[in-house]
Amino acid sequence: MPYVNIKITREGVTAEKKAELIQGVTKLLQDTLGKNPQTTVVVIDEVDTDNWGIGGETVTVRRKQGL
Template identity: 60%
Template sequence: MPYVNIKVTQEGGPNGTGPSPEEKARLIAGVTNLLQDVLNKNPATTFVVIDEVPLDNWGMEGKQVSHIRAATS
């Protein structure tokens, strides 16, 4: 029973949010198919969860991504 958790920042999609519903559907289908193809896992028992994280809650290089994005805009 695989469980896959995908975390993405809330940017780039409609209105500055995360991935669109269509992109999420493609991610879920793609990960499910990959696990079936590579590990022979049953899609009926494969769980994929997508978490959208606000830019202020995602950090790299010791800074919030919101500040990094603002500095490069």
């Protein structure tokens, strides 16, 4: 019954990679905590790099700096 929300920057992750991530986190919750995979919900939010900040700067700015 767990609910997992994963936020990542929107930088071209494929549907296949997202499916792999959903499968992996569902299995991890089963293996670690014994949670039923049938009722595990995973929601991935992809966030524009202008809207994500770390260290007081947007990721857009950091990418231009090669970070």
